[in-house]
Amino acid sequence: MRLALNKLGTYKIDESSYVPKYFQLKEILGKMIKGMKPAEMIPSEHQLADQFKLHRLTARQAITELVNDGLLYRVHGSGTFVAEKKVEGTSNTIACIFRNIRPKTENDNFFLEIFEAFEDELSKNKKFMLYKCLNNMNSEDEIIETVSEILATKAGGLVLDERVPDSVISKLNCPDIPIFLLHRKSPVKAVRSVVSDNKSSVSLILEYLLGLGHKKLLFIYETKAPNQLEILDELKKLSIEYNIKKSDLIIIPATEKDFSGKSYRDAARKGLKLHNPTAIIGGSDWIVSNSYTEIHKLGLKIPEDISAISIGGFDISNHLSPPLTAVRINTEEMGRMAAKAVLFPGKYPGDIIIPSSLIERASCAKSK
Template sequence: MTTERASSKSSSDSKQGSRTPLYRQIKEYVRNQIEQSVWLANDKIPSENEMAGQFKVSRITIKNALQELIEEGLIYRIQGKGTFVAQDKLGEPPVYRPEKRQGDLTVAFLMPRIDNRFTANLLHGIENQLADEGFNLLFRTTGDSQETEKELLNQIVRSGFNGIIIYPAQGQSYNEEILKLTLNEFPVVVVDRYLRGVETNYVCSDNVTGAFEATEHCYRMGHRRIGFISTHVEGTSSIEDRLTGYEKALSENGILIDRYLRLTDLESKEVNRILQDGASDSASKERIVQYLERNPELTAVIAVNSSVGLTVMEAAKQLSRRVPEDLSVVFLDDYELSAFSAIPPTFVNQEEYTVGREAVKLLVSVMSNPKQKRRKIVVPTRLVVRASSSARPEE
């Protein structure tokens, strides 16, 4: 497996790219060549491979552009010989038979749920890049259930779709169906979570570096007792990587890793209520309150995500510990409208929009060549410093 780092261009830059999908640009190029009589009736046009090289896109993007022109009657294809310009619109109808297609313009995307900014931006990136490539999107949620995930995967494969992007349900093992599809060379790309030791095509944020930079930010502000709070670590690679980055930053700055400063077994479904319902789960908040009471010397906390971060801030408020004067809190992702909250949080931008676009690019590449070596693409993150972190309080 090869590991690659995606461009560090931010998601906002990505969104400002071309508004015209790539396949439509190519479609218009071919149409113009014909309308301007550069290519005449019955002329053979460049092959899909030649145009893919010319425009530096995948063959599938070219295929999608040409297929629409075939259906419009502007060109026709002869099996084994190539693609040709049809008779002009004033002449006889072209003699061609459109290829039967079943699902080859639709890609499926499965994810546990769409309930926060991260998942919404991830979906948005996938949707936009698929449109650029000329594909439709089938989107389904699994409710973070491996059983539902398995059923949906089987339905999608039976329906004849050409590719799947999947954000796996949380667990200590991949769904067997994902492994079967990978072994059978079915085009699959995994996003955000991956299973160590299993070679699949996947795209993720650089969670290790993101957590490292968040922790080092606290260290540079004078903090030495820095905690880490998360939902269950085991079986979720993104959380495991964030914990690794946190511990790496402590070690490289000469701070002993204190296991008692870690709280890593909150229930994700419970703690997520703060974003869904506007109120934290009482059990999760109470556990964080107890954690803060056990560690009065703590001056900074790295929260694995925005749900945990908001619950930490509520727990601190209950104990009359001010953020950031008494306790700095850094979120390892962001939430909708966070900039307008009473205390806008310092956070790590996971660049999830870019993760979505890169996942589609990788899937299209795999669809063009299913036997290619499996690839891991890591998207750089970015620390955004705001009001929830400050210098260590005076003792």
């Protein structure tokens, strides 16, 4: 910041000019920050007022306009900093590579909620979403081709679906724009993530079930859902911390080939028959919804004979009988924060973790 003050010493406010003083200062600061690095702090309002013999409110107006222009950003209690450089010629669009968005009425299509919140936040900032849908998320060539097409529009940022693999992300050539990944983390350094707090979600479930006296747990997850793989990792780690025996934690993978739920029902039937758990945990509401079918087929009652809980907490969970206890993923906040992060990347230098919460309904009871 001292270097920045030194640079300002070469500039002066023209007292005789008809140009407002705040605008003169804005122009001076604009020239100064061109030679500064992103996240570098600029002089404070008081320092600028002293340097140029201005009222502090005049300095504040100049800074505020630069913040509104996206060239600076404020951190409450810390100061004002240089934002990441804008790419010349970029449009008012943010490029998005998402899965096929299905209606809310289908299964637990939480991604639509993320999508809508993301688009709404962009529109508040007079930006627009350029959305490309990938139906075949297994084809790396298709994804790379689609990303190349969408980046040719000179979009100001890129937001990716969790199902875009790291092997593809590492090949993307767009160093001048921010890239954010939704609903999972990535080891690729150029990418930041907006994710739910999976560790907290799993802790909430384990503390809740163990508090009800459950000791034998069945966990079913989708092998093609990256976020559920992260949940699985957290579950394995936390089960050790909570002193859960390996024999008391049954983990069954499922791979859904369509939206019928058959693989989830098969996994539930296998786990229920072979292991006799007292509680079933699903990596999603849709998994547990299908598990309800198998539980009823075996003549068991929820929650009298077995408790059920999921990670999701979307519309479908409240319409089951009995309504499903769940850890709620805050999809709306995930969408909003993803938009804010890609619009103002300098304010969000790392991954963004969205808190989750437990919604207690009628599907869980004390273990017999």
